[in-house]
Amino acid sequence: MxxxxxxxxxxxxxxxxxxxxxxxxxxxxxxxxxxxxxxxxxxxxxxxxxxxxxxxxxxxxxxxxxxxxxxxxxxxxxxxxxxxxxxxxGLNEDWAVVIIGIGNLGQALSNYGGFRSRGFRIVSLVDGDPARVGEQHGDLVIESMSDLDRIVKENDISIGVIATPGDAAQGVADRLVSAGVTSILNFAPAVLTVPSGIDVRKVDLSIELQILAYHEQRKRLPGEVRS
Amino acid sequence: MxxxxxxxxxxxxxxxxxxxxxxxxxxxxxxxxxxxxxxxxxxxxxxxxxxxxxxxxxxxxxxxxxxxxxxxxxxxxxxxxxxxxxxxxGLNEDWAVVIIGIGNLGQALSNYGGFRSRGFRIVSLVDGDPARVGEQHGDLVIESMSDLDRIVKENDISIGVIATPGDAAQGVADRLVSAGVTSILNFAPAVLTVPSGIDVRKVDLSIELQILAYHEQRKRLPGEVRS
DNA sequence: TAGATTGTTAATCGATTAACAATC
DNA sequence: TAGATTGTTAATCGATTAACAATC
CATH class of the missing domain: 1.10.10.10 (Winged helix-like DNA-binding domain superfamily/Winged helix DNA-binding domain)
Structure with missing residues (x-):
């Protein structure tokens, strides 16, 4: 806003x-x-x-x-x-990460080897659906949103990854910020509003495809000169 | 055509x-x-x-x-x-997409609703591991790399999504290009070399986290100017 | 008309690049 | 020294932004 x-x-x-x-x-x-x-x-x-x-x-x-x-x-x-x-x-430090939203993407991220090998340690998986809490994923168990505050503080987490649907993202961001997280990687298709001092980076899968589509369409236009 | x-x-x-x-x-x-x-x-x-x-x-x-x-x-x-x-x-057209590499990320991408709703139609899942061929995922069955050429041509695919490990990505890109794909969305941590006229966009999950880590580290530096 | 808001201009800012002096 | 390659300069390119004339 x-x-x-x-x-x-x-x-x-x-x-x-x-x-x-x-x-x-x-x-x-x-x-x-x-x-x-x-x-x-x-x-x-x-x-x-x-x-x-x-x-x-x-x-x-x-x-x-x-x-x-x-x-x-x-x-x-x-x-x-x-x-x-x-x-x-800053990769000589160890960064504790929490992933919120354990759908297909959240699971993919939790299994992504490129994180751990670079000093990022996924210490908790959280999902807003109570029915999912307790599910085992690798050596982690899905935890409840109501425990987010404790999880962030106990593990000194500064980075949160949002992999929820778009309409849940702002609420999760608010919860992360109030728990003390100061960096957010957002995969949800939503514009997040956060206080000053909080860094947000966004990865939008469908936007990348749309940019490709734009260029693809232009390749198909006759009479265009492409560089 | x-x-x-x-x-x-x-x-x-x-x-x-x-x-x-x-x-x-x-x-x-x-x-x-x-x-x-x-x-x-x-x-x-x-x-x-x-x-x-x-x-x-x-x-x-x-x-x-x-x-x-x-x-x-x-x-x-x-x-x-x-x-x-x-x-x-170009979203008034329908874009056929093939995903290569059906690990966690590839599966997440194939289930991602944001694609279909914007005119992207995932028409094929391909994996380089013969043991995976035949696996059912939603209404698609994993196909073989050896069929890639036919798949691309039959479906008039112009966009390929690479979700393989890094060391397989260049080979897959070469196969895609020779099959006729002219736009590639690359999730593999690898630098792709492609002929002129082929568009490549890269999404690197760990790079986004590293950029956040850089800024996070700077927040923690004492004596920084933070007026 | 009076108020609102676009579309455009021009200044500024930041990123890229070629070229080459410095120097190993 | 002779060759190689960095680190830096300066020109250029592209993106951002504030401001406001145009105009609904």
Whole structure:
């Protein structure tokens, strides 16, 4: 509803690292991990950029926000740069995560190996349907929404993942925030309103398909020039 | 192949809608659908922007790329604007989709209601594991990778969704492209290389969490400027 | 008409990119 | 030193935003 937050320039802002760069650091991290597993010790910006799917100028610019971790004429030490990026993102810490809404998507997320391997630990599954409470999923048991406050506090959870239907999402977000969660990853098709200081990121599966459909449609238009 | 497209003058002719605008059209569409269901007939840019989670200047700028569909002093007709945006995206057509990789995520995607309701029809589930072929999921049966070519051609599929492990993704992408698919939505943690003219969009679940972790970490840094 | 609100302009902001001096 | 490659500059490109003339 009303955005009561102060103007953007008065809110905490990362010193120096642009948002677009932050969003690419995980790509570099993954590429470095893969390259490291091949035994490569040193990598040039050209090689690393190719592995990450960006161009080398952008990569060097991005890395320059973190510091000078390369050696001119040589390149970057794979393991050292990997460590520096992981530290910058915060992956040397362990992050406790709760997933709310254990439908197909919630179950898929709870089984997703890419989370645990990067320091994210799913410590609780919660569902608003009392009939689902008690269900075993892997080594977790679905818990009740009424226990959310205790769950967040006991596990020091700062990240909540919402995988509910759209109309339940705002209520769940409110509950998460009041329990103390300060970062939310939202898979529900809904616009969330949260207090200042709470970060929300949204993943909308159908929006991605719609963007593809737009471009697909344009490919089919005759007489269009595509770049 | 019959050309079932509407006459040229009914199709979008906008030469270049900025990518950032294209990515927001689905948000406006969803907001308009929700507002329409409340019985609202007319909406101002201010109201619609709030419902979609953007500011009104951006909304009006975005809509101006589509044409002049509003009335000064009045606002936008909800149903008319909804139709125009759906047409612009291409949602008045029916898009056949194949999902490859029927693990937890692939199953979640195949059950996701947000696809069908927007004109995306999942016509086939494919898995590279022969032991999975024949499994029933809803009204679909898992098919074999060796049938992919036939499946794509028989169903006129232009969009493929990759939900395999990362190391299988490039091979699947190659198969999709050679079968004739020209748009790919990739959920696998891998950088895909495709020929020019093929659109790839990537959804990386762990990257979203990593971006949240970065900001979460910064909230916890002492001595940060948080005026 | 008077009030409301769009559509557009222009300024600003942020991201990308090529080029190359610095330097290993 | 000679070759290689980073880190940085500066130009360009694209997106955002406030403001307001146009106009219903």
């Amino acid at each position: 009303n955005d009561l937050r102060p103007p953007a320039e008065d809110r905490p802002v990362a010193p120096g690292i642009p948002e677009a760069t932050v969003a690419r650091l995980p790509l570099y991290l993954r590429a470095l991990t893969a390259l490291g597993e091949t035994g490569l010790r040193t990598v040039s910006s050209e090689q690393l950029a190719t592995a990450a799917g960006v161009n080398s100028a952008k990569l060097r610019k991005d890395l320059s926000y973190l510091g000078s971790y390369g050696t001119r004429g040589v390149g970057y030490d794979v393991e050292y740069l990997r460590y520096q990026i992981a530290r910058e993102i | 019959n050309d079932l497209r509407p006459p040229a003058e009914d199709r979008p002719v906008a030469p270049g809608i900025p990518e950032a605008t294209v990515a927001r059209l689905p948000l406006y569409l969803r907001a308009l659908t929700a507002l329409g269901e409340t019985g609202l007939r007319t909406v101002s840019s201010e109201q619609l922007a709030t419902a979609a989670g953007v500011n009104s200047a951006k909304l009006r700028k975005d809509l101006s790329y589509l044409g002049s569909y509003g009335t000064r002093g009045v606002g936008y007709d909800v149903e008319y604007l909804r139709y125009q945006i759906a047409r612009e995206i």
